[in-house]
Amino acid sequence: MLSHLTDQPADKILELMKLYRDDPRPQKIDLGVGVYKDADGKTPIFRAIKAAEKKLWEQEETKSYVGLIGDPAYRDALAGLILGDAVPSDKIAGAATPGGTGAVRQCFELARMANPDVRVWVSDPTWPNHLSILKFMGLPTQSYRYFDSETRAVDFDGMMADLAEAQPGDLVLLHGCCHNPTGANLNMSQWQAVVDLLLKTGATPMIDIAYQGFGDGLDADAAGTRLVASSVPELLIAASCSKNFGIYRERAGLALAISQEAARRDTHEGALAFLNRQNFSFPPDHGTRLVTLVLTDPDLRADWASELEDIRLGMLKLREQLAAELQAASGSDRFGFVAEHRGMFSRLGTTPEMVERLREDHAIYMVGDSRMNIAGLNAHTVPVLAKAIVDTGI
DSSP states (O other): OGGGOOOOOOOHHHHHHHHHHHOOOTTOEEOOSOSOOOTTSOOOOOHHHHHHHHHHHHHOOOOOOOOTTOOHHHHHHHHHHHHTTSSOGGGEEEEEEEHHHHHHHHHHHHHHHHOTTOOEEEEESOOHHHHHHHHHHTOOEEEEEOEETTTTEEOHHHHHHHHTTOOTTOEEEEESSSOTTTOOOOOHHHHHHHHHHHHHHOOEEEEEEOOTTSSSOHHHHHHHHHHHHHHSSEEEEEEEOTTTSOOGGGOEEEEEEEESOGGGHHHHHHHHHHHHHHHTSSOOOHHHHHHHHHHHSHHHHHHHHHHHHHHHHHHHHHHHHHHHHHHHHHSSSTTTHHHHOOSSEEEOOOOHHHHHHHHHHHOEEOOTTOEEEGGGOOTTHHHHHHHHHHHHTO
8 A cells, every 4th residue: 555655745945944954155044944033043932931831840730631622721812812802702713723734724624614615715825835735635726816026015906806706605815914925914904805805705714823923013913813803704713823932843723713603603613623633633732831821921921022022123123124235235126025024024026046046156045936034134144135136136
């Protein structure tokens, strides 16, 4: 049986990581991997997480299983962070998952359970693993225009024209904030227009929110999601704690199903529990427990929010510096979009050939679609990148 297995396509980011490690040039810059790094190139542990781990070590009395949906206190705490008071708690069903990727998968599974013929609308471009998971599951997909490679902004007219073709029973996948891979986001008037269109077409939205707090702040980054949640009959949300709590390896995610019919909550949560049981049984608890401790302790929450804000402002400063350096080096304002984008990523909107030249000639590593991780920069490497981009002719 196993002899019939074939080699799978290599993950492009993992390939890029290996090329970067093997590159002997001391001036090399890694802008490929989607992990936050500080100015020293390290992914730090938040102070509040360290304190929560100590508190957990002192208080924890068992490593026995939690329930199939995880600790309800985690669901309530993280749902509260994302949704605020936009939706009454009795309309929110949720289950802990292994990371944000696990939440994405469980939301797709729930949609398929509800409608075996579900079609999923996906932005062009989107996080590659969205498409990989959907392809593996055998779910039909339809792309909608999102990013304008000329302006490096949202192609909103194209997006709305495409999504006007969505139908009841379809799932429309949206990015809650800090769009990956482009960094180009909807404004609130555009979110409202999307809501109006969803109500008109009858399609069901699903929001992947993995970077809350990395863009314009915790509440501002959740504003679009809250608007959708308070406006549409049903909504799925896949949330991740990897980035904004810095607990990548702890795999803390959350799948949420929201319905305006409170009577459906238990059914939805039962379905999520069933899917957890089929796919991995009980979800991991350590990371979710840390998140719960941080969000429910006023002092820890305040310290976490303060450190997260410092990270956000640091990335904004790097964006502004890079935009200024590019303007100075090119004599043009065509790179102003870098300062306008939000989150860890921006997409240059250039060709794979140009990206390859950046790697070969300047030891600058980014994904082939020209997505660059702003958090991979520091004040000293920004001018180096700007000069390389201009010298390459981008």
